[in-house]
Amino acid sequence: MKCSEFLQELTNYLDGVIDDRTKAELEDHLSWCHNCFVVCDTTKKTIEIYRDSQLYELPDDLRTRLRTAIVAKCHARKKSGPQEV
Amino acid sequence: MSAIQPKVDEPVSDELTLVQAAKSGDVSAFEELVRRYDRSVFRIAQHITQNREDAEDVVQDAFLKAYSNLAQFQGQSKFYTWLVRIAVNEALMKLRRRRPERTVSLDEEVKTEEDSLPREVADWSPNPEQQYSQAELREILSRTIQGLPPGFRTVFVLRDVEGLSTEETAEALDLSIPAVKSRLLRARLQLRERLSRYFQRRDGGDVAQRRESGDGTQ
Numbered sequence: 240m241k242c243s244e245f246l247q248e249l250t251n252y253l254d255g256v257i258d259d260r261t262k263a264e265l266e267d268h269l270s271w272c273h274n275c276f277v278v279c280d281t282t283k284k285t286i287e288i289y290r291d292s293q294l295y296e297l298p299d300d301l302r303t304r305l306r307t308a309i310v311a312k313c314h315a316r317k318k319s320g321p322q323e324v
Numbered sequence: 325m326s327a328i329q330p331k332v333d334e335p336v337s338d339e340l341t342l343v344q345a346a347k348s349g350d351v352s353a354f355e356e357l358v359r360r361y362d363r364s365v366f367r368i369a370q371h372i373t374q375n376r377e378d379a380e381d382v383v384q385d386a387f388l389k390a391y392s393n394l395a396q397f398q399g400q401s402k403f404y405t406w407l408v409r410i411a412v413n414e415a416l417m418k419l420r421r422r423r424p425e426r427t428v429s430l431d432e433e434v435k436t437e438e439d440s441l442p443r444e445v446a447d448w449s450p451n452p453e454q455q456y457s458q459a460e461l462r463e464i465l466s467r468t469i470q471g472l473p474p475g476f477r478t479v480f481v482l483r484d485v486e487g488l489s490t491e492e493t494a495e496a497l498d499l500s501i502p503a504v505k506s507r508l509l510r511a512r513l514q515l516r517e518r519l520s521r522y523f524q525r526r527d528g529g530d531v532a533q534r535r536e537s538g539d540g541t542q
Contacts, residue, residue: 250509254490274445278516281448281523285516286484288453292465294485295370295379297363305380306358309387313351316392 240268245275253283343403347394354394358387361404364486365411371481372415374470375422382418386411401495405488408496412478419474452523468518472511479504480511 245268251257252265269276297305339360345353362383369382389410390397397406453461469477482493483504494504 246509246513250505250512253512256490277445277447278513281520282512282516284448284452284523285512285519288519289465289469289480289485289515290487292462294462294465294469295367297366297383301380302362305383306355306362309358309384309391310351310355312384312388313354313391316388317349317351 240264242268242272242275245269245272246278249279249282252279253286339403340399343394343397343399346391347397354391357403357407361407362387364404365407368408368411368478368481368486369415369418371469371485372412372474372478373418373422375418378415378418378422382411382414385414389414402492405492405496408482408486408488408492409498412482412496416474446520446524448520448523449525452519455523464519464522468515471518472514476507476511476514479507480515483508484512 245265248257248261248265252262257265269279339357342353342357346357365386366379366383369386370376370379373379373382386407390407393410397403449455456464469480472480478497479493479499482488482496483490488496490501490504490508493499493508494501497504499507
């Protein structure tokens, strides 16, 4: 497997949706190609850091305010019947 | 190296019960759906719009649009996927209003050297995120993802942050599965390369120490 072929399979490999034969070829490539090993490892870390980052968490007070407004408008709409927003 | 583990979903049958109750006029059932998904809709909206006020508006508008159009939800997809589709469209409309000079589309083809290997292949420190405070890390992650085109960061957020499957992401964004996979690969590689500037291993001490010792002689 060449480096460009490895790159094409990287997303399937990280997502665990790859057939056994391709996976074996890819892991063989990773065993001797240091650059691709680093790309694979740090791409995985990139995903994990974003997943665990708690970026843009909704603060509790804002959450309550938004939900209260949504529910009030739902009740208002229920009374006036269905309509497009 | 093991694959990334997907997030665990809420039971779909329970969700359908809530949707049916909401359809028949039970606002408290809809409120439960809001509780379940408001955080996620807010994150998606803020990732797309990059603006806190716009994200708040998107949360309200998306849930109200979903409520008003519940009769249109046939249950072929998960309620959450249907809701995300509405929220993404609302967020993109906000973004277009803020940036009328630029066409904002999920279909835009951004010229990248997708077939070339990444340029920056320096390895990272063992626990790179621990080099920074929580606030610094959030700033780095926020600034880095903002640099991606909207179509790329939306796919990345749905797949890798919110844990939608490739099929659900394709459905929510009205893209083909190959298009989702292609954008996801490019988004992941671009983010990885940009984060390398902050996280790469610095053998022989950090930059500040090197600068100090290098410039120390006068």
